[in-house]
Amino acid sequence: MKGWLLHHRKAAEQALHRLVATPVNTLLSAMVVGIALALPAGGNMLLVNVQQLAQRIAAAPQLSVFMSLESGKKEVDETESRLRHHPQVRDVRFVPREDTLRRLKQSEGIGEVIESLPRNPFPDAFVVLPRSETPEALETLRAEFVKYPGVEHVQLDSAWVQKLDALLRLARLAVTLLAAALGTALVAVTFNTIRLQILTQDAEIEVSRLLGATDAFIRRPFYYFGALQGLAGGAVAWLVVLCTTLLLRGPVSELASLYGVGFTLYVLPLPESILLFALAALLGWMGAWLSLSRHLHD
Amino acid sequence: MIRFEQVDKRYPGGITALADLTLSIESGEMVILSGHSGAGKSTLLKLIPAIERPTQGMVIVNGQNVSALKRAAVPYLRRNLGVIFQDQKLLYDRSVFNNVMLPLAIAGVPPRDAGRRVRAALDKVGLLDREKAMPVALSGGEQQRLAIARAVVARPSILVADEPTAHLDDDTARDIVAVFRSFNQVGVTVLVATHHEALFAPNMTRRITLSHGRLAQ
Numbered sequence: 001m002k003g004w005l006l007h008h009r010k011a012a013e014q015a016l017h018r019l020v021a022t023p024v025n026t027l028l029s030a031m032v033v034g035i036a037l038a039l040p041a042g043g044n045m046l047l048v049n050v051q052q053l054a055q056r057i058a059a060a061p062q063l064s065v066f067m068s069l070e071s072g073k074k075e076v077d078e079t080e081s082r083l084r085h086h087p088q089v090r091d092v093r094f095v096p097r098e099d100t101l102r103r104l105k106q107s108e109g110i111g112e113v114i115e116s117l118p119r120n121p122f123p124d125a126f127v128v129l130p131r132s133e134t135p136e137a138l139e140t141l142r143a144e145f146v147k148y149p150g151v152e153h154v155q156l157d158s159a160w161v162q163k164l165d166a167l168l169r170l171a172r173l174a175v176t177l178l179a180a181a182l183g184t185a186l187v188a189v190t191f192n193t194i195r196l197q198i199l200t201q202d203a204e205i206e207v208s209r210l211l212g213a214t215d216a217f218i219r220r221p222f223y224y225f226g227a228l229q230g231l232a233g234g235a236v237a238w239l240v241v242l243c244t245t246l247l248l249r250g251p252v253s254e255l256a257s258l259y260g261v262g263f264t265l266y267v268l269p270l271p272e273s274i275l276l277f278a279l280a281a282l283l284g285w286m287g288a289w290l291s292l293s294r295h296l297h298d
Numbered sequence: 299m300i301r302f303e304q305v306d307k308r309y310p311g312g313i314t315a316l317a318d319l320t321l322s323i324e325s326g327e328m329v330i331l332s333g334h335s336g337a338g339k340s341t342l343l344k345l346i347p348a349i350e351r352p353t354q355g356m357v358i359v360n361g362q363n364v365s366a367l368k369r370a371a372v373p374y375l376r377r378n379l380g381v382i383f384q385d386q387k388l389l390y391d392r393s394v395f396n397n398v399m400l401p402l403a404i405a406g407v408p409p410r411d412a413g414r415r416v417r418a419a420l421d422k423v424g425l426l427d428r429e430k431a432m433p434v435a436l437s438g439g440e441q442q443r444l445a446i447a448r449a450v451v452a453r454p455s456i457l458v459a460d461e462p463t464a465h466l467d468d469d470t471a472r473d474i475v476a477v478f479r480s481f482n483q484v485g486v487t488v489l490v491a492t493h494h495e496a497l498f499a500p501n502m503t504r505r506i507t508l509s510h511g512r513l514a515q
């Protein structure tokens with residue numbers, strides 16, 4: 001057990017030594033690996049942020065029920081009472097057509113156009129909050145409300161959220177594919193550095209074998225080398241993502257506040273950071289393994 | 299204890315290096331292996347740490363049939379042997395001290411203990427004051443002594459050397475011979491292939507002579 005620990009410590013030291021002995025190579029490899037990893041890591045972070053933002057904005061999906069312009073007060077009252085007593089409805093807010101007209105007259109740009117209209121073009125409307133927010137329930141309600149007398153049109157205000165959701169799922173797939181492709185690149189980079197290492201350590205490997213070194217003894221430093229190089233790449237990726245996030249934070253918050261949403265980009269949290277480092281080390285280890293099985297002969 | 303029983307060694311390409319070789323070396327013996335160039339001396343020595351395997355027959359080292367040893371068991375056989383190679387196989391990218399350290403690192407000897415043993419080995423071959431030097435800075439005789447220090451640092455019971463005095467002048471060669479004698483005197487079995495038989499065998503030292511892969515009468 002003690003001997004085993006000693007062997008591992010020695011191998012790790014040796015790997016570290018080799019990394020430090022060629023600082024330029026080490027730095028360049030770390031940059032290549034780091035930037036390759038930063039793309040999917042950053043993409044993933046962006047996705048998570050957008051998803052949170054979407055959830056925040058679409059906190060409660062709602063239905064807008066528009067009356068026809070011809071419908072009178074009786075129909076409006078009837079519709080309101082039917083909506084209020086509907087078991088699937090949580091809340092109803094009435095938006096009179098006069099209010100809509102007044103609000104739009106005040107708004108920049110279209111105010112004058114509205115002013116010049118001979119009569120109020122807007123219908124009375126209800127904003128309905130449903131109890132269940134599943135797309136199926138919303139659709140059922142929409143189909144039901146549209147049949148009420150005097151109702152012209154029912155709009156599902158969460159439709160865009162669903163579209164965004166589908167889009168995000170697609171983007172997530174793209175990021176996963178990107179991660180797979182760039183992960184392969186990381187393995188390839190390690191594969192090649194280890195190949196060069198094996199070539200330069202040729203004499204040491206041969207002599208060690210003659211002096212009774214086991215395969216494990218000879219391979220161990222290369223595994224550590226691969227894992228450490230991957231880890232260094234992971235660190236670069238982490239820094240790149242961190243810097244990008246901090247740089248984007250201000251502008252994004254500003255943009256969000258223009259839309260009336262308080263929002264701050266969040267920085268890569270601890271579990272995800274650990275995952276990034278672990279994955280980078282694992283990929284480096286894999287590159288070393290592949291290279292050793294290909295290039296190390298007895 | 300080393301025993302060869304009807305050993306044949308044919309290299310790929312059809313060259314027969316050893317043919318029907320039977321011999322036995324007792325524990326604590328010192329034996330000189332001589333013969334013309336190409337007689338098969340290096341081949342014989344390489345069979346002992348399983349660097350080469352016999353085409354036929356058995357090689358037995360310390361009661362273990364080396365010719366049938368599994369690949370995974372070979373490292374442990376080699377750790378119990380001290381081998382000095384014809385081309386020395388020193389590592390030129392590290393100091394004298396670290397060259398001698400390598401067998402102990404491989405065997406997993408704790409660093410403190412190992413440092414002490416490295417110095418003891420360097421002391422025996424008279425290189426203690428050169429421990430920080432790089433091998434290229436050593437003379438031919440010093441390099442040979444470095445190879446010996448590395449071979450004995452793990453305290454093997456058998457020491458095998460291939461032409462340890464090649465390219466050395468007579469005085470330097472005599473020093474090397476003395477080092478081997480001193481190891482043999484403390485009980486180490488020593489087998490040396492050499493063209494310098496006269497230096498090694500002034501008295502009763504046993505001599506095995508090979509000719510075209512067979513024992514010469």
Ligand SMILES: Nc1ncnc2c1ncn2[C@@H]1O[C@H](COP(=O)(O)OP(=O)(O)OP(=O)(O)O)[C@@H](O)[C@H]1O
Pocket residue numbers: 309310311313314315333334335336337338339340341342
């Ligand atoms: N790896 C090899 N492949 C093919 N033939 C070899 C190999 N090694 C040695 N031989 C041949 O086997 C024969 C014996 O070689 P070996 O090296 O054992 O001789 P030696 O007695 O050590 O010679 P020297 O005194 O020149 O070192 C020679 O004919 C040599 O050419």
Ligand SMILES: [Mg+2]
Pocket residue numbers: 339340341384460
């Ligand atoms: Mg030879």
